[in-house]
Amino acid sequence: MSRLARSAGNRGSTPREAKRAMTYEVLLNTVGWPLAKIVVLLAAVLTVVAYIGWFERRLLGLFQSRLGPNRVGPLGLLQPVADGLKLFLKEDIVPLNARPFLFKLAPVFAFFPAFLGFAVVSWALPWATPSGRHHGFVVADVDLGILLVLAVSSLGIFGIILGGWSSGSKYPLMGSLRSASQMLAYEIPLTLSVIAVILLGGSFRLSDIVAAQQKLGAYFILPGLLAFGVYLISAVAETNRVPFDLPEGESEIIGFHTEYSGMRFGFFFVAEYANMVLISVIAASLFLGGYDLPGVDDAALYAAHPNLASALGVFAFAAKSALFAYFYVWIRATFPRYRYDQLLRIGWVVLLPIALANVALVALLKLWLLR
Amino acid sequence: MMAYLPIGIFLGIALAIVPLTLLIGALLRPRRFDYVKLQPYECGIEMRESPRGNVSVHFFLVAVVFLVFDVETIFLFPWAVAFDRLGLFGVVEVFVFLALLVAAYLYAWLKGALRWEE
Numbered sequence: 001m002s003r004l005a006r007s008a009g010n011r012g013s014t015p016r017e018a019k020r021a022m023t024y025e026v027l028l029n030t031v032g033w034p035l036a037k038i039v040v041l042l043a044a045v046l047t048v049v050a051y052i053g054w055f056e057r058r059l060l061g062l063f064q065s066r067l068g069p070n071r072v073g074p075l076g077l078l079q080p081v082a083d084g085l086k087l088f089l090k091e092d093i094v095p096l097n098a099r100p101f102l103f104k105l106a107p108v109f110a111f112f113p114a115f116l117g118f119a120v121v122s123w124a125l126p127w128a129t130p131s132g133r134h135h136g137f138v139v140a141d142v143d144l145g146i147l148l149v150l151a152v153s154s155l156g157i158f159g160i161i162l163g164g165w166s167s168g169s170k171y172p173l174m175g176s177l178r179s180a181s182q183m184l185a186y187e188i189p190l191t192l193s194v195i196a197v198i199l200l201g202g203s204f205r206l207s208d209i210v211a212a213q214q215k216l217g218a219y220f221i222l223p224g225l226l227a228f229g230v231y232l233i234s235a236v237a238e239t240n241r242v243p244f245d246l247p248e249g250e251s252e253i254i255g256f257h258t259e260y261s262g263m264r265f266g267f268f269f270v271a272e273y274a275n276m277v278l279i280s281v282i283a284a285s286l287f288l289g290g291y292d293l294p295g296v297d298d299a300a301l302y303a304a305h306p307n308l309a310s311a312l313g314v315f316a317f318a319a320k321s322a323l324f325a326y327f328y329v330w331i332r333a334t335f336p337r338y339r340y341d342q343l344l345r346i347g348w349v350v351l352l353p354i355a356l357a358n359v360a361l362v363a364l365l366k367l368w369l370l371r
Numbered sequence: 372m373m374a375y376l377p378i379g380i381f382l383g384i385a386l387a388i389v390p391l392t393l394l395i396g397a398l399l400r401p402r403r404f405d406y407v408k409l410q411p412y413e414c415g416i417e418m419r420e421s422p423r424g425n426v427s428v429h430f431f432l433v434a435v436v437f438l439v440f441d442v443e444t445i446f447l448f449p450w451a452v453a454f455d456r457l458g459l460f461g462v463v464e465v466f467v468f469l470a471l472l473v474a475a476y477l478y479a480w481l482k483g484a485l486r487w488e489e
Contacts, residue, residue: 034377038384091401092393096409097418112385119381140377147448148378169411170422177430184437191444198451258412263396267389341487344433348485352440352476359447360469363462366454 050080063333090262097168107267110159114274117149122207124291124313128306145206164256176256179247185347190234192355196227196362210290221287226358235279243335280324291317432484
């Protein structure tokens with residue numbers, strides 16, 4: 001009776017009410033906000049992935065003195081929607097010779113590693129709300145950031161191997177073996193070039209690496225120029241793009257997803273472009289200072305106008321990543337495809353020693369800087 | 372550990388997207404059984420032997436060499452992060468480690484594990 005009176009008279013002050021308010025607060029902070037961020041992030045990434053295909057085809061058109069897709073909607077902007085719908089509505093074919101379970105599992109394994117890495121990317125300095133709280137522009141700014149990206153993105157190989165093997169057809173099997181050994185060969189130079197950046201930045205956390213570049217006053221592309229070159233080349237090979245597009249040469253080579261059609265093929269396709277976006281974003285944060293505004297004192301700007309600094313940071317980050325996306329298309333329009341033995345030789349005999357030597361070089365540089 | 376919870380949620384959503392999309396698509400797309408359509412791709416020729424046969428040994432060599440260097444990078448990660456605290460001692464240690472690795476690399480090279488021409 002007395003408790004009822006108390007809770008009616010003074011809401012929220014009883015221990016029970018306070019506890020409920022606190023669990024609500026905790027739930028909001030641990031699940032609610034991350035969930036909202038994840039939904040926004042996934043929507044943004046999927047949109048970018050859809051339109052990077054349009055961007056690529058339009059640019060290739062310009063490079064080759066053609067128009068590119070310009071019929072569906074203004075400037076062909078509805079082309080990705082039309083393509084997506086077509087794949088979505090196509091019949092789902094599982095060949096009789098395939099192992100159905102693994103065949104259906106493979107696109108999942110190709111898809112999720114390409115997206116999970118985005119969770120640890122810091123997009124800008126935290127957004128300050130009027131109530132004095134700060135919301136980071138990141139789903140989870142964990143201390144293992146870049147390591148998680150590397151670990152998860154190499155899981156994509158499982159999608160390729162499973163897809164090729166379970167198809168029950170010899171060309172996909174050969175294609176998947178080729179792609180897998182290509183990805184293995186280039187994963188090591190890629191990892192070593194990232195290690196050089198970790199040496200310079202002193203942390204796995206992507207926001208720390210950006211902060212280290214701001215503190216140094218120079219982006220890591222300068223002290224890590226070799227690492228940057230190795231990263232760029234290996235990144236192109238890791239995402240199976242021209243001139244390393246042996247897994248899926250559009251004109252003649254039969255790749256690991258030959259037996260896939262409709263939306264299942266669509267997921268492999270989306271995963272490839274998402275990987276390309278992810279690797280561009282990571283390159284922008286590791287080598288080009290991420291959300292740092294070039295030529296501006298970010299700390300001072302953030303102290304004066306925190307939200308302006310955050311918003312501009314997102315744009316700076318997007319612009320830097322777009323540079324890499326443009327670079328991808330540019331080399332696709334420029335270079336012919338490598339032969340398979342050339343591809344593996346570049347990975348093992350050229351890039352790997354350079355990357356190893358670069359790690360030693362950067363270690364010496366860091367030692368000299370520390371002194 | 373709580374910092375990783377959002378990644379877990381993200382993983383759940385990313386895993387669910389593929390089956391959910393296919394499930395929704397199943398309501399809209401056609402389904403017509405055709406024996407010939409479901410044959411493996413062979414440019415129109417009938418398949419004669421199982422595709423899951425022997426595989427060139429080069430792929431195994433690549434995998435083994437990859438394993439060596441991948442394990443090596445795992446050792447380099449903690450060193451790279453703790454570089455400031457380890458200082459000169461750490462650099463010397465890692466250089467010895469890298470020298471051993473280069474020896475292994477040269478061995479693999481001389482044995483022809485990195486050649487694909489023939």
